[in-house]
Amino acid sequence: MIEVKNLTKRYGDKRAVNDISFSVGKGEILGFLGPNGAGKSTTMNMLTGYISSTSGQILINGVDILEDPIKAKANIGYLPEIPPLYVDMTVDGYLNFMYDLKKCKISRKAHLEEVCNLCQISGVRNRLIRNLSKGYKQRVGLAQALINNPPVLILDEPTVGLDPNQIIEIRTLIKKLGKKHTVILSSHILPEIQAVCDRIIIINKGVVAADGTAEEIATHLTNEHKMTIRIEGSTHTAADKKEIVEAIKGIDGIKYVRADMEREKGIYDYDVEADENVDIRRALNTLCREREWNILMLQLSAMTLEDIFLKITMGDEVIAKEKAAEMGRKPENTAPKFSLDIKDGELVATEVEKEEKLLVDQSFDDDDENNEGGEK
Amino acid sequence: MGAIYRREMGAFFTSGAAYVFLTVFTLLSGVFFFFGVIGSGTTETSNMFSSMFMVVLFLIPILTMKLLSEEKKNRTDQGLLTAPIGLWSIVMGKYLAALTLFILAESVVFIYSIILAYLGNVVWSTLLGNYFAMLFLGSAFIAVGLFISSLTENQMASAVVSMVALFVLYLFDSLAASVSIEAVKKVMLMFSFYSRYLEFTQGVFNLTSVVFFVSVAFVFNFLTVRVLDKRRWG
Structure with a gap:
C-alpha cells in the first residue's frame, strides 16, 4: 500500500x-x-x-x-x-x-x-x-x-x-x-x-x-540475561548485602551485580546481569543452598517497550551513565542509605555515608576540570 | 477550484472584509460620482473613474491580504496542499473569489448610469470602456496582492506591503519623468499602470494595454504558484 x-x-x-x-x-x-x-x-x-x-x-x-x-x-x-x-x-x-x-x-x-x-x-x-x-x-x-x-x-x-x-x-x-x-x-x-x-x-x-x-x-534487543533476585541473608543486616554481592560476583559468567533497595527488613533486591547465553539460575540456587540463604523472588527482567525506547533513543547516553555509576561508586552505594533515629518523639531519617559520596562527586568534578584544562 | 472559491467567498462575508470593501468602495465612488459628475452637471464619467484609481489601489490589499497568509499562519494550507488538487486550482480559486467581489463592488456604476440616464444622455461607450478598464486594473492588482499574501504569514504585513507595492507602480509615471536615461524611461513607462488606465478612462480602447493587464495578472498568479511550490522544497 x-x-x-x-x-x-x-x-x-x-x-x-x-x-x-x-x-x-x-x-x-x-x-x-x-x-x-x-x-x-x-x-x-x-x-x-x-x-x-x-x-x-x-x-x-x-x-x-x-x-x-x-x-x-x-x-x-x-x-x-x-x-x-x-x-x-x-x-x-x-x-x-x-x-x-x-x-x-x-x-x-x-x-x-x-x-x-x-x-x-x-x-x-x-x-x-x-x-x-x-x-x-x-x-x-x-x-x-x-x-x-x-x-x-x-x-x-x-x-x-x-x-x-x-x-x-x-x-x-x-x-x-x-x-x-x-x-x-x-x-x-x-x-x-x-x-x-x-x-x-x-x-x-x-x-x-x-x-x-x-x-x-x-x-x-533483549539477548542479555537480566534478572532481579531477592535474597534473604542470615543476619538481616547490611553486612549480608556485601557478602551476597561478593558471592554472586563469584559465579561464572556474571557481568555485573548491583544491590537495589531494601524491600523487606534486612532483605535486598539484586539486579544481576549475566553474559549472553549463560543461564545462572541453577548456579545461584546452589550458591544460596550452600550459604543457607533464601531466594524469595527471582524475576527475569524482560524489556518493556519503554526500556527499548529509552535504550534506542537515548542510546549511548544511558549506558555511559550506568558505566559511570558502576565505576565511580561501589555498586552498593548507588541506593542512598538512611539511618533511622527517634529524636524528640519524631522519626528522623538521616542519610549515612554522605561524606563518602561527596568525595566521589568531587573527584568527578576534578576530572572534569582537568579535562577542560587539557582542552585549553 | 470550485470548493476553494466558494469557501473564500463565504470567508469574505463572515470575516467582514467584504462589508468593509463594499462599503468603502461604494461610499468613495458615490462621493466622486456626486461631486465629479452630478455636481459638475455632466454625464461624463471619466473623471470619476480616474479618481477611483487610488481607491482601488488602497482597497484591493484588504481583499487579498489574508487569502494565503492566514492559511500559512493557521496551518490550514496543510489541508489544501495535501488534498488531491493542483496548485493552480488553489491559487485560481482564491484569485477568482477576490475578483468576483471586486466586480460586485465595481458594478455599482450601473446604478449611477441609471441615475445619469434619468438626468441626461449616458455615453455608454465611455462608461463601459471605463468599467472594463477598472476590471482589468483590478484583476492585475489582485494578482499582485495575492502574490504578496503568499510571501508572509502576517496579514497586516501583507496588506501594507501590497499597498506600498501598488503605490510604487502608480509612481512609475512621475519617476520615469525624472529618469534621464532614455531606455530606462521607456521601460518604466511600459510598466506604468496609471497611464495605461488613464488612456482607457479617456475613451481609448488600447488592446496592448488589455494584454498588459491580463499578462500582469497571469505572471503574478504564476509566481504565487511558484511560491507555494517552492515552500515544499524548502
Whole structure:
C-alpha cells in the first residue's frame, strides 16, 4: 500500500530524515515512535506530499507522490499535527468544503453523517469551529481525514491534547478504522502505540532505529540475561548485602551485580546481569543452598517497550551513565542509605555515608576540570 | 477550484472584509460620482473613474491580504496542499473569489448610469470602456496582492506591503519623468499602470494595454504558484 525507499530530507546541512525505507501493507496499523524532533512529522509530511523529499521515493498505492501527486493524494487522508481547520466556519460547512475539495463522489448527506457519527461530532455540526474544545477540534480534524474513505490514513499525533476518556475513544476508533484502512500514526507516547499498532517503527535522529512488532523488537534487543533476585541473608543486616554481592560476583559468567533497595527488613533486591547465553539460575540456587540463604523472588527482567525506547533513543547516553555509576561508586552505594533515629518523639531519617559520596562527586568534578584544562 | 472559491467567498462575508470593501468602495465612488459628475452637471464619467484609481489601489490589499497568509499562519494550507488538487486550482480559486467581489463592488456604476440616464444622455461607450478598464486594473492588482499574501504569514504585513507595492507602480509615471536615461524611461513607462488606465478612462480602447493587464495578472498568479511550490522544497 505504501512503499518508502531511501527517503531523505535535508534542511541545509541538517538531515531531518536520513535514508528511511519501509513498507506498509493493506490493513496494517503502523506506529511511528520517536522523541520530539526525531523526524516523525517530516516523514509524514513527505508521505502526504506536503513537502517534498530531497531524495528517495514514496509510492502510495503504487503511485509516486512526486510524479502524480493528485492521484497519490486522492488515496490519503491526513490529520496533521495541527488540524487544518478554518475556525471561522461551522463544522458542517468545513466538512462540506473538504468533501468538495476532495472531489468526493459518495452520496454527500449519508457520507458526512457516517463520518460525523464515527468521530462523534454529530452534536456539534452547527457550531463554529472556533468555539469548540481542543478535543472536538481534533475529532473534526480526524473526520476531515476520513472524508472520501481514503485507503490510507496518516495521523500525526492524533491524541495530543485530549483527555484520557477521549484518548481511549480515539484509540478504539483508530483500531476500528485499521480494519478497513491502512493507518500510519505517530506518537511519542509508548502505551498508545503499543495499544493500537500492529507494527512499530522507532525513528530516532532521522533514521529507523527499529522496525517490527513490539515483541519482535523486544526479543531482538533483549539477548542479555537480566534478572532481579531477592535474597534473604542470615543476619538481616547490611553486612549480608556485601557478602551476597561478593558471592554472586563469584559465579561464572556474571557481568555485573548491583544491590537495589531494601524491600523487606534486612532483605535486598539484586539486579544481576549475566553474559549472553549463560543461564545462572541453577548456579545461584546452589550458591544460596550452600550459604543457607533464601531466594524469595527471582524475576527475569524482560524489556518493556519503554526500556527499548529509552535504550534506542537515548542510546549511548544511558549506558555511559550506568558505566559511570558502576565505576565511580561501589555498586552498593548507588541506593542512598538512611539511618533511622527517634529524636524528640519524631522519626528522623538521616542519610549515612554522605561524606563518602561527596568525595566521589568531587573527584568527578576534578576530572572534569582537568579535562577542560587539557582542552585549553 | 470550485470548493476553494466558494469557501473564500463565504470567508469574505463572515470575516467582514467584504462589508468593509463594499462599503468603502461604494461610499468613495458615490462621493466622486456626486461631486465629479452630478455636481459638475455632466454625464461624463471619466473623471470619476480616474479618481477611483487610488481607491482601488488602497482597497484591493484588504481583499487579498489574508487569502494565503492566514492559511500559512493557521496551518490550514496543510489541508489544501495535501488534498488531491493542483496548485493552480488553489491559487485560481482564491484569485477568482477576490475578483468576483471586486466586480460586485465595481458594478455599482450601473446604478449611477441609471441615475445619469434619468438626468441626461449616458455615453455608454465611455462608461463601459471605463468599467472594463477598472476590471482589468483590478484583476492585475489582485494578482499582485495575492502574490504578496503568499510571501508572509502576517496579514497586516501583507496588506501594507501590497499597498506600498501598488503605490510604487502608480509612481512609475512621475519617476520615469525624472529618469534621464532614455531606455530606462521607456521601460518604466511600459510598466506604468496609471497611464495605461488613464488612456482607457479617456475613451481609448488600447488592446496592448488589455494584454498588459491580463499578462500582469497571469505572471503574478504564476509566481504565487511558484511560491507555494517552492515552500515544499524548502
